[in-house]
Amino acid sequence: MMQKKIVLFFPSTVVEQPFIYHLIKDYRWMVNLLKAAINPRKEGRMVLEVTCTEEDYQRGVEYLQSSGVSITHLEQEIVWVEERCTQCGACAVICPTKALAVERPSMRITFDDSKCIVCEHCLKACPARAVEARF
Amino acid sequence: MGVRKTIKEINVKIQQGKAVVVTAEELIPLAAAEGAEEAARQVDVVTTGTFGPMCSSGAFFNLGHTTPRMRFSRVYLNGVNAYTGIAAVDVFLGATEIPETDPANKNFPGEFNYGGAHVIEDLLGGKEVYLEATSYGTDCYPRKKVESWITLDDINEAYLFNPRNCYQNYNVAVNLSNKAIYTYMGILKGDLGNANYCSAGQLSPLLKDPYFKTVGIGTRVFLGGGTGYVAWHGTQHNPCVQHSDLGAPRTPAGTLALIGDLKQMEARWIRGISYLGYGVSMQVGVGVPIPILDAEVLAWAALRDEDLTAPIVDYSEGYPQGIPGNLGEVSYADLKSGEIEIQGKRVPTASLSSYPRAREIAETLKGWILAGDFLLTEPVQPLPGADSGIKSKPLKIKGK
Ligand code: SF4
Ligand code: SF4
Numbered sequence: 023m024m025q026k027k028i029v030l031f032f033p034s035t036v037v038e039q040p041f042i043y044h045l046i047k048d049y050r051w052m053v054n055l056l057k058a059a060i061n062p063r064k065e066g067r068m069v070l071e072v073t074c075t076e077e078d079y080q081r082g083v084e085y086l087q088s089s090g091v092s093i094t095h096l097e098q099e100i101v102w103v104e105e106r107c108t109q110c111g112a113c114a115v116i117c118p119t120k121a122l123a124v125e126r127p128s129m130r131i132t133f134d135d136s137k138c139i140v141c142e143h144c145l146k147a148c149p150a151r152a153v154e155a156r157f
Numbered sequence: 158m159g160v161r162k163t164i165k166e167i168n169v170k171i172q173q174g175k176a177v178v179v180t181a182e183e184l185i186p187l188a189a190a191e192g193a194e195e196a197a198r199q200v201d202v203v204t205t206g207t208f209g210p211m212c213s214s215g216a217f218f219n220l221g222h223t224t225p226r227m228r229f230s231r232v233y234l235n236g237v238n239a240y241t242g243i244a245a246v247d248v249f250l251g252a253t254e255i256p257e258t259d260p261a262n263k264n265f266p267g268e269f270n271y272g273g274a275h276v277i278e279d280l281l282g283g284k285e286v287y288l289e290a291t292s293y294g295t296d297c298y299p300r301k302k303v304e305s306w307i308t309l310d311d312i313n314e315a316y317l318f319n320p321r322n323c324y325q326n327y328n329v330a331v332n333l334s335n336k337a338i339y340t341y342m343g344i345l346k347g348d349l350g351n352a353n354y355c356s357a358g359q360l361s362p363l364l365k366d367p368y369f370k371t372v373g374i375g376t377r378v379f380l381g382g383g384t385g386y387v388a389w390h391g392t393q394h395n396p397c398v399q400h401s402d403l404g405a406p407r408t409p410a411g412t413l414a415l416i417g418d419l420k421q422m423e424a425r426w427i428r429g430i431s432y433l434g435y436g437v438s439m440q441v442g443v444g445v446p447i448p449i450l451d452a453e454v455l456a457w458a459a460l461r462d463e464d465l466t467a468p469i470v471d472y473s474e475g476y477p478q479g480i481p482g483n484l485g486e487v488s489y490a491d492l493k494s495g496e497i498e499i500q501g502k503r504v505p506t507a508s509l510s511s512y513p514r515a516r517e518i519a520e521t522l523k524g525w526i527l528a529g530d531f532l533l534t535e536p537v538q539p540l541p542g543a544d545s546g547i548k549s550k551p552l553k554i555k556g557k
Contacts, residue, residue, distance in 0.1 A: 108428055108430075109514055110508055110509050110511045111509075111511070114507055115346075126493070126494070127493075129508070129513055130513050146268060147343070147433060149343070149438070151431060
């Protein structure tokens with residue numbers, strides 16, 4: 023048995039298909055869903071922890087890839103460098119999961135790592151470059 | 158007879174440690190409870206603050222003479238071009254200048270990771286900056302090339318001279334097209350995906366003195382963590398716009414040209430920033446003290462986010478094509494709530510100007526005044542006001 027954290031990226035054309043059901047039923051993946059941002063008819067992202075045999079893992083990956091889902095291994099994490107943050111708030115409307123959000127009424131920005139799906143939208147949306155991707 | 162105070166009298170109180178100083182935020186409940194007349198009796202100075210992107214900024218440097226002497230005609234600081242069309246070793250480094258090697262928007266949207274504002278921030282942070290200068294050589298300035306590493310301490314005079322800061326009110330930027338656009342107002346998602354604004358609202362210096370009754374040329378201010386001065390009215394100063402019944406301008410209006418010694422400033426308050434697909438800018442911290450001369454000045458200084466409005470402007474077509482008009486007005490209170498309504502749609506809002514940092518500036522300035530370290534100045538000359546007839550002209554394109 024092996025365990026891996028992966029990020030699945032679903033293009034809008036396939037986002038409504040029941041992938042997780044098939045991964046569990048047909049490929050014997052034990053799935054722990056860590057984070058997900060799925061919107062009907064829009065692209066989606068999902069962060070999973072998978073436990074299964076090496077062979078089942080490979081088969082599941084092939085199934086996903088042949089269906090148009092792309093997979094990356096979660097070796098990367100998003101770090102909010104508070105000292106560099108100028109507390110402007112520009113990232114809050116860009117972040118799809120409210121991992122970066124404005125606290126009201128103080129108007130201070132906070133970062134909740136557990137909500138981050140490593141979509142990287144904030145990296146370049148932050149004018150002060152206060153968010154970094156680390157490996 | 159209503160309250161009347163002079164700046165001189167207020168300064169005496171500051172020196173005696175008796176002045177009552179509050180931030181523009183703290184003034185609001187006080188004015189509501191006591192009324193303008195009584196609050197004006199109690200309060201001597203109100204401090205304001207703003208920390209936002211201010212593209213029209215830059216610094217003059219005197220880099221010192223080499224031996225043999227050299228008349229710099231091309232200068233790069235960390236690869237960023239500084240303007241040399243002034244005396245021998247004087248240069249002006251503009252905040253938005255980018256290296257000639259930057260691909261800019263060739264790979265759209267460009268990242269613009271480094272520019273003039275970042276050089277200034279690096280100097281303030283004590284970092285060494287790579288200087289490259291070339292010249293054509295003259296009898297009096299024979300040297301043609303120099304390369305060196307310099308720090309802020311190595312530079313003779315270094316002062317910020319920002320031609321346009323502190324916009325009195327600003328547009329709320331939205332995008333009516335169906336794809337994202339990349340602007341100096343940040344990333345605007347298509348189909349009214351977000352609304353970005355850029356003002357500290359009830360803490361913003363010029364919104365709290367809407368008719369420039371106290372701020373003028375020579376006014377001493379907080380600039381980038383040090384002290385600075387109002388040098389002139391800023392470029393695009395447009396004081397004759399419509400004001401609300403409460404007195405606040407309803408659209409972008411007045412601006413300030415500011416000057417100050419860079420060596421007193423801190424990198425925390427002068428930041429290089431990068432707008433995806435647009436370019437480099439500088440986030441500048443400014444705080445202006447408002448001497449409470451009478452109840453009218455106090456009432457303006459006590460305007461709340463609820464009382465201050467900004468126009469909503471489409472940046473997909475309206476702004477770039479210079480089409481007059483807007484999509485309505487919205488209060489800063491609504492903008493700060495995180496969501497506004499435009500054309501029947503709920504639109505999330507984001508700020509580019511930092512409200513927490515604006516508050517910190519107002520607090521810091523208050524501390525300086527209370528400690529007696531910062532005296533108020535009489536304006537040497539007022540700024541052109543609502544009766545000046547000034548209008549910002551568009552460029553007329555003519556052939557010969
Ligand atoms: S990578 Fe950035 S934008 Fe994406 S979810 Fe994480 S914090 Fe939000
Ligand atoms: S955009 Fe960057 S600087 Fe602005 S609040 Fe977000 S993390 Fe901080």
